[in-house]
Amino acid sequence: MARPKALVDMSQHYCPGCTHGIIHRLIAEAIDTLDIQDRTIGVASVGCSVFTYKYFDCDMQQAAHGRAPSAATGIKRVHPDTLVFTYQGDGDLAAIGTAEMLHAAIRGENITIIFVNNAIYGMTGGQMAPTTLVGQVTQTSPYGRQIETQGYPMKVSETLATIEGAAYIERVSVDSVKHIKAAKKAVEKAFRYQMEGKGFSLVELLSTCPTNWGLSPIEATDWLRENMLPHYPLGVYKDKGGEQA
Amino acid sequence: MSERVLMKGNEAIAEAAIQAGCRYFFGYPITPQNEIPAYMSKRMPKVDGVYLQAESEVSAINMVYGAAGAGARVMTSSSGPGISLKQEGISYIAGSELPCLIVNIVRGGPGLGGIQPAQSDYFQSVKGGGHGDYRLVVLAPSTVQEAVDLTMEAFDIGDMYRIPVMVLGDGMLGQMMEPVEFKPFQGRALPAKDWATTGTRGKRKRNIVNSLYIEPQALEEKNLARLEKYRQIEQREVKYEMQDCDDADIVLVAYGTTARIVKSAMKAARREGLKVGIVRPITLWPFPAAVLHNLAETAKAFLTVEMSMGQMVEDVKLAVNGVKPVYFYGRTGGMVPAPADILEEIKKIYGGEK
Numbered sequence: 317m318a319r320p321k322a323l324v325d326m327s328q329h330y331c332p333g334c335t336h337g338i339i340h341r342l343i344a345e346a347i348d349t350l351d352i353q354d355r356t357i358g359v360a361s362v363g364c365s366v367f368t369y370k371y372f373d374c375d376m377q378q379a380a381h382g383r384a385p386s387a388a389t390g391i392k393r394v395h396p397d398t399l400v401f402t403y404q405g406d407g408d409l410a411a412i413g414t415a416e417m418l419h420a421a422i423r424g425e426n427i428t429i430i431f432v433n434n435a436i437y438g439m440t441g442g443q444m445a446p447t448t449l450v451g452q453v454t455q456t457s458p459y460g461r462q463i464e465t466q467g468y469p470m471k472v473s474e475t476l477a478t479i480e481g482a483a484y485i486e487r488v489s490v491d492s493v494k495h496i497k498a499a500k501k502a503v504e505k506a507f508r509y510q511m512e513g514k515g516f517s518l519v520e521l522l523s524t525c526p527t528n529w530g531l532s533p534i535e536a537t538d539w540l541r542e543n544m545l546p547h548y549p550l551g552v553y554k555d556k557g558g559e560q561a
Numbered sequence: 562m563s564e565r566v567l568m569k570g571n572e573a574i575a576e577a578a579i580q581a582g583c584r585y586f587f588g589y590p591i592t593p594q595n596e597i598p599a600y601m602s603k604r605m606p607k608v609d610g611v612y613l614q615a616e617s618e619v620s621a622i623n624m625v626y627g628a629a630g631a632g633a634r635v636m637t638s639s640s641g642p643g644i645s646l647k648q649e650g651i652s653y654i655a656g657s658e659l660p661c662l663i664v665n666i667v668r669g670g671p672g673l674g675g676i677q678p679a680q681s682d683y684f685q686s687v688k689g690g691g692h693g694d695y696r697l698v699v700l701a702p703s704t705v706q707e708a709v710d711l712t713m714e715a716f717d718i719g720d721m722y723r724i725p726v727m728v729l730g731d732g733m734l735g736q737m738m739e740p741v742e743f744k745p746f747q748g749r750a751l752p753a754k755d756w757a758t759t760g761t762r763g764k765r766k767r768n769i770v771n772s773l774y775i776e777p778q779a780l781e782e783k784n785l786a787r788l789e790k791y792r793q794i795e796q797r798e799v800k801y802e803m804q805d806c807d808d809a810d811i812v813l814v815a816y817g818t819t820a821r822i823v824k825s826a827m828k829a830a831r832r833e834g835l836k837v838g839i840v841r842p843i844t845l846w847p848f849p850a851a852v853l854h855n856l857a858e859t860a861k862a863f864l865t866v867e868m869s870m871g872q873m874v875e876d877v878k879l880a881v882n883g884v885k886p887v888y889f890y891g892r893t894g895g896m897v898p899a900p901a902d903i904l905e906e907i908k909k910i911y912g913g914e915k
Contacts, residue, residue, distance in 0.1 A: 355760035357631070360771075369769050375758035377630045377770040380653050383623035386615065390627025390635070391758060393585060393611045398760045416623070419616040 320344035322353050324373045329364075333526040333533025335490045336364060339432060340371055342496070343401070346504040347374065350511065356399040357391050359384045361413075363405040364438040382413025385420035388427045399510055401428040406447040407437040410470045414446075417472075417518075424481030424515040428506045431472060431518055434525040435544060442528030446470040449543055454528070469547060473520045477553035483515035485554040489522040489545065491537045498550075514557050522548055565742045570705045571596035571735040574664055574728065575604065577712035578636055581746050583662065584610035585635040587624035589617060589643060592676045593732040594666035597638040618643040622650030622663075629659035630770035632757030634716050638664035640732075641674060641682055644690075651725060652691030656772030658787065660719030662712070663697070664728045666735035669895035677895025678732035680817060683872035686729050687846045694784050696791050698726040698798065699845040701816040705739035711843070717749045718798060722790055723756075729845065731868065733818045733897070800843035801852060805831070809838030811910055812856050814877050815866040816842045819898065823866050826903035837907055845873070850880035857884040862910050866903055867891045888915050 319325060322344035330336045347353050353374055360369040362381035369376035379387040384402035392400040409417050409431050420427065436454055437443040444457040447469050451460040461469075473487040484506055488499035499521055506517035522544050524536035531539055568576070575597045578586075586601040598614065605612035615621035621637050628635040639647060644665045654661060667682045669675035686699045698718050702708035708730060715726040758768050774780035802820075805827065806812055815823040820841040830837040840856065842849050853863070862885055865874040874889040881887050890906045892898045909915045 353761070354763040357758045357760055359627070366773060369771055373767055375760055375768045377627060377758055378657075378773055379626070380623060380649055383620070383626075383650070386620040386623035387627035387630070389613070390585070390587065390624035390629070390633075391631045392627075393613065393624075394628045394631040394633040394635075395759055415616050416620050419620065423613075 320348045322347035322356070322373050324371055326370065328371055329367055331527040333524070333536060335523040336432065338490045338496060339430065339521055339523065340368070342500050342503045343403070343430060344372065345500060346507050349504060350507055352399050352507070352511070355397065356401070357395070359388045359391070359400070359402040361402060361404040361408040363408050365403050365405050365408070365432065366439065368403045382408050382411070383416055384408070385413065385416040385425070385427065385429060389420060389423070389425050392425065392427050399428070399507060401430055401507070403430045404432070405438065406431070406433045406435065406445045410446040410472050418479070421476050421479040421482045421516045421518070424483070426510055426513055426515055428510050429518040430503065431520045432523045433472070433520055433548065434523040435469070436525050436528050438525050438528055442525070449547055471548065473518070473553045476518055481516055482518070482554050483556040484509045484517040486552045487520040487522070487548060487550050489540065489550055491522065491524070491540045495550070509557060512557070563743050563745065565740040567738055568705060568741050569596055569736065569738050570708055570730065571666065572600045573705050573709050573741050574712050574730070575600035576743065577709040578662065578716070579604055579608060579610070580743055581634070581713040581716045583634040583636050583716060584608065585628045585633050586610070586612050587615055587621040587628070587635070587637050589615050589621050589639065591640045591643045593668055593735050594638050594640045594664065596735070597664060618646035619649065622647040625661050626650055626654050626657070626659065629654060629661040630657065630758050632754040632759055636662035636664065638666065640666050640668045641670045644682060644685065648691035651697070652693050652695065653772050654725045655691070655695035655697065656693060657770050658723040659725065659770065660716070660723055661725050662715045662719060662728065663725060664730065667729065667731045669893065675895040676732065678818065678868060678897065679893065679895055680731060680819060680868040681870070681872065681893065682729065683845065683867070683869060686727055687848070687876070695787070696724070696846055698724055698794060698847070699729050700726065701729045701843060701845050702734065703817050703820045703841065705734065705737065706741045708734060709741050709743060713746050717751065720751045720754070721749060722794055724790070724794070729817070731818055795847040798844060799847045799849050801849035802841040802843060803852065804839050806838030806840065806856055806860070808836050810836045810861045811907055812853070812860045812863050813837060813839045813866060814842070814853065814863055814873070815839065816845060816873065819866055819868055822898055822900055823903055825900040826907065829900060829904050830907050835907060835911060842873070848876050848880070850876070853877060853880035854882065857881045860885060863887040864906060864910060865889050866898055868897060869893055
């Protein structure tokens with residue numbers, strides 16, 4: 317397995333067993349396959365994803381917490397012939413960046429968001445995220461997430477499916493080879509839609525955080541399957557260009 | 562030859578930006594600057610530019626960040642409360658060393674404050690506003706014509722030094738109508754934006770626009786390099802207007818529209834035989850400290866007049882450095898000082914009452 321051209325040859329800072337590495341590879345493979353490396357501009361966010369500006373071998377900007385879709389909007393409006401993507405975690409996108417994500421979709425901004433959902437804030441040490449499951453223990457929900465005081469987990473793909481400006485929304489997972497293959501297709505499709513000018517696309521990737529979940533990598537993938545998949549069903553939530561539009 | 566046209570300050574600023582080559586405007590409604598986005602929404606599509614009304618000031622400034630990083634001439638405008646929201650983005654823009662224009666048509670504060678003119682955002686504009694060690698170049702026009710000229714120059718200063726530039730007006734300047742002339746824009750010779758994210762186009766290695774330096778040594782190095790740039794700006798870009806200071810006992814210091822009122826008071830004082838001059842800072846950063854410092858040798862006292870509770874007066878005091886007394890007179894909350902009141906203050910200083 318050769319390294320994709322769109323990934324820089326360097327070691328990454330991610331913890332052992334973390335699935336960010338897989339997702340990086342899927343994006344880089346999509347860039348290689350579509351032959352768009354020299355006209356792709358990526359936007360890194362805040363969280364574990366902050367260093368993505370080092371890892372992708374294309375022009376990159378690092379954005380403020382939650383603001384990547386706005387930065388991407390600025391870039392795309394200046395260079396409409398480029399492919400612009402953001403790489404954001406669930407704290408960044410579904411909490412502090414909710415307005416930016418939602419309104420980029422509402423405008424039908426022709427950008428691609430790669431949304432990594434691991435149900436926790438990783439970089440800051442495992443705090444509760446909007447996507448943290450009910451009952452899930454985190455640093456800031458030590459008794460488990462309580463519906464009464466902390467509400468329900470946010471379903472980003474389902475929410476965006478209601479937005480007219482969204483062209484393509486799919487939730488995938490990277491817990492198994494089968495799911496990774498489907499995820500690869502989804503990432504590639506999102507970029508292709510952008511190339512075709514179809515509008516806003518977002519791929520939500522269910523991902524693990526063994527370190528902050530306090531599990532081994534294998535236990536973490538099992539936990540994802542048993543807990544996240546039932547609450548976050550995989551599938552295409554919006555497809556303006558496809559048959560099931 | 563260009564001709565003189567009667568224009569509102571806000572619209573004149575917008576037109577000046579377009580004539581200086583700005584093709585991207587990201588904003589959000591707030592009084593008293595609404596004529597700027599309104600004008601841009603009409604004009605930008607006609608010059609193949611982009612006008613985008615964002616969902617918030619926070620989002621708008623981050624669109625500016627993206628567009629500036631992508632190499633465009635780009636601007637936003639707002640007023641007090643909206644400028645507060647933009648501070649996060651301004652800090653990132655400064656940290657990533659990107660050029661852009663931010664127009665602040667100041668209204669009374671704090672909080673939601675009011676919508677009448679004020680100069681109470683001086684600290685925020687000149688001393689930082691957002692987090693971290695950084696500076697903005699802050700330009701303070703006092704007439705609509707000067708607002709036009711400075712807006713055009715702001716983009717060149719930004720591009721020359723890779724620094725965000727603020728045009729600091731107030732509600733009065735934004736709303737007043739005056740005749741203006743749009744002289745053909747004579748730009749400076751500027752360095753190529755070879756750092757911008759444009760896509761590598763197979764011609765170069767990747768560019769990264771970033772303000773994160775996790776190693777303290779690297780961050781200090783970066784900050785000190787920027788400090789060196791700030792020193793250069795302090796040496797080259799200071800602008801001020803000085804009138805009747807040669808024999809002045811009292812030097813009045815005021816900027817923006819307040820300086821026009823102060824000039825009326827100064828003329829009235831001269832008619833009464835009082836030797837009064839004025840220094841009007843045009844750049845608030847870099848501040849014309851040297852000229853005030855030198856005047857401290859000949860003048861007997863300084864009187865700073867502002868539409869605030871006293872902000873720029875601190876920089877005047879730093880420049881004068883205790884050599885002579887520095888007095889302050891201000892109105893706040895959207896109230897405008899009257900020439901008669903300023904004359905009264907001048908007489909108090911003369912009479913030893915202050």
